[in-house]
Amino acid sequence: MNLAIIQPVADVRHAARAYRDEVALLAAVLGRAGHAVTLAVLAPDEAGDAARALAEAQPDVILLYVEGLSADAAAKAAGSAASAVGAPLVAFGPHARLCPDACLSLAGAEAVAVAPGPWVVPEYVEARGGRIDSLRTPGLWVKCETGVMRNAAPRPPASLGDEPLPNRGLYTSDQTLDAAGFAPITVARGGEGPSPTEPTGAPGAPGARGSASAPGKPPAPPLPGPAAAPAPWPVLHRPVEAILEEMHEVAAEQLDLGGWSVGNARWTADPAYLEAFAERYAREVGLPLRTVLHAADVTPETAALLARAGCNEVTLPLGSASNLIRTEVLGLDASAEAVAAAAAALRQAGIRTAVAVEIGAPYETPVTIDETVELLRRLAPDRVAARLHWPEPGSASERIAREHEWLVPDPASAYLAGGPAVVPASLSAEALIEAAELLPYRVLRPRVVPLLRLARRVRIPGKGTVYECLVKPFLVPPVRKA
Template sequence: MKVSFVFFTDPPRPFSSSVAQLAAVVRAAGHEASALEVGREERIVDVARRLEAEAADVVAISSMTRDWPGAAGLLRELESDAFVVVGGYHATMAPRDVALSPRVDAICIGEGERPLAALLDRLATGTLDASLPGLWLRADAGFADAPPAADPEPVIDALPRWDYEIFGDVRELLGRGINTFGPHVDGYLPVRASRGCPFTCAYCSAPRWGKVLGLSDARMKNVRDVSALCEELADLRDRYAPEGFEFWDEHFPIPLAWLEAFARAYPRRVGLPFKVEMHPNAATRPRLELLAEAGCVLFHCGVEAGDEALRRDVLDRRSSDARLEQLFADCRELGLPTSASLMTMLPTETRAQAHSTVSLLRKLRPGSIIWSTYQPLPGTVLGEAAVEAWPGPARATVDDYDDLVSRVPADMTELERGETFHELATLQNELVTAAGQAPPRPLDRPTGKRAPSEGLLALLGLSAARVRSARLDPSGLILELAADSFEPREIVLAPLEEGARHYRRAQHLGLSYRGKDAPRALLDCLDAMALRLASATFTELCAAL
């Protein structure tokens, strides 16, 4: 069978982690798959014609709450006999709202990998019935009285690897940029190490999602095995040559034992820079040190609001100002660049509280920010208390809609709203301008001692047994070499400089050793490395570190 996945993006970004995972499942089951991105400014009628041209047997729509009116409008315009299944956060949190669309044949509750594979098998064999776990099927009289329970959360390591190629030429996509965090559009590839989040913020769908999946009593998340994760990332590195990896986990894994194993394995087996997101209360100094040691080049966290009482009492976000200040100070001390997200127009928020957000951010000094206007979501503590119905009628264009009207709006006039937006936009522009004046990845930033990556070993022409550790300090790239014929010794690889004392010189590099009376075997090793690195640059070595 042929499945056409439809996903919505804002800003335009030709990638969806949900579609990447589900497309892999569909193809692994022997079916065809295609993906259709819908941007904010597209006319729904035009999207409908494009979707009809796909001639799919099944149309699978992944939708957030903000996207559902556009998706409903698309289904209203669609002239096709395709079977329509809708999944994602909105379908799970507000299935009865999705069921109001007469064109929807099935609604997926929770994770969709096994339900979608089972649905395609039943459709292909003509044996469709209402017994499929996690699927709410339309009958002749409409949808049954109650949605079914979700399919149990699958073991994430047992799922097929994401299908990146369903979106097109992956290297071309990386050239356009599909990253989320940081001030730069870059070639970082989205990946995931886990699913779920152990925190219970009042505005977020993750806590309710965990309850739907039966995870309400478990603090542990669905976390990947470190060895299997690194093996996959190394394969992605070799296949698509990304600049690095951006982890799209709701919350990067926090168990110290897992992070310690990751910090040991990732630099040696993968060796590319990466970005993560973590709750401020989990980002302790030991965890940050492990991230920096492993090669993290951007730490993102949610600040959300500058007023501590608003964060605590309205958002259930129990991170004090002191905790946030310590976190960002730790990151600066470790040389770990930062990014922060925040919301405005929060329930009961005043102009003074909105201004305090900007004031706090100026004190924290993140390298970039992501800000948005608060939107109530079904299934959340704030959302269920604020909105009568979800989330409005079908519409003709994705961008043609009014915000949900909250019963608990921000306490601001229109003038104060405009002042708040201007203040946030000004700060964001300042950060982007500052970021544009500096390299996105400082290569001379000192690092902790770490195992050499496979990429670095390949450049050096040495085995892991010969190179015990690698690190950057102000003098250059420091390698600890060992052999049967001499005790471990440190050597230095640095940019070639006139007048500097180097034992051996390559075209761009100077090689030297630390200490006196270097054994002949060590000097022979330096001679061989100078030949191997004849045209290599210091930037290449740092990138491989």
């Protein structure tokens, strides 16, 4: 089959860093099965021109990768493709897993993947060729005559040993490196449990596993298929040999490669795997390495192995000092004590630590912001990664913000423009922006904060504030002094 992957991006910044492992891996799996695969990365002003991008490919099926920030662009691209090409569309990606019903309503949509695309879309493509019943593809919600067939999530593979290398060649070299010259690489998958969008309820009820139902109609009889909830997916590691092969291929193409950003956040959970990886990486690659890790997986032994591999920075997600915000809103299960212990272990091993926090989540107040600053001062990280909160559509955060009427009218546009998507009752948009921008300085350079606040309030006639015109363009993110 001729298959076309469309990847709309939220803005020009995202277009410059467009590489997504899920897209590249899906393309590789489909290519290995003999399908011709093309990729069109569409910037916001190009999303409506999907038809032009598909004209030469003439795809039999369109695969649409959807993220929350680019959901509007994806809808526009789907409409353009449906009107001009007419091929059926399958949505996959993070937003598809969180909001499958919304993605099924896209123009031309035939199915949506509620599990990682590389694990479910290839089977569906083969099913459309008549080999199996496509309606019953695990991990896919599929439109049918009676409504929507909501299939159970697939079982995780026994191993990733047969997984092909991601097809990075679909992207330009600039789209696979960040500003520091680091390339992303995924060394493990899973570890987060079942998808939060998995249907629940009794078999045959609307939205239940293995059932087909349409809004406003009586529940259809249950269709054959598994009804038991799957167990949480384990952390599955790619073979070290495959990772090194991918690294060598990228290094041969990227002469300015500066290092590797390694994921996922649970990849160090297996000490034996980490030891094997660290030994070979240090000997055969040797480039700087950085990663984001779950604090509970960081021990003194883990930190020592990371240091042996050449890891120079680990980011620990904290979210907020507020337990309510961290657990109920952001879904992070790392306690402040676990983050403190992880930071201490990394510091002892000589690895820089960054702690990631989000400002402006539902239930945020001036008090919770001050508590986050105080906690960060006690943690003493080398760097603070602070950003405004983005409530992913379909997440608990978005639901809470919507219920309390804290969402701004156009959350994605506001967020992409540098403003908050959520404005809790006790804060203003301006206060949230200031809090996010000044938080790293409050932790690491508290003496300059009064001057920065003054610069934000003094205006230059006809131009803006002193901060906007003369300070912000030259600010360097603070780091802890050695």
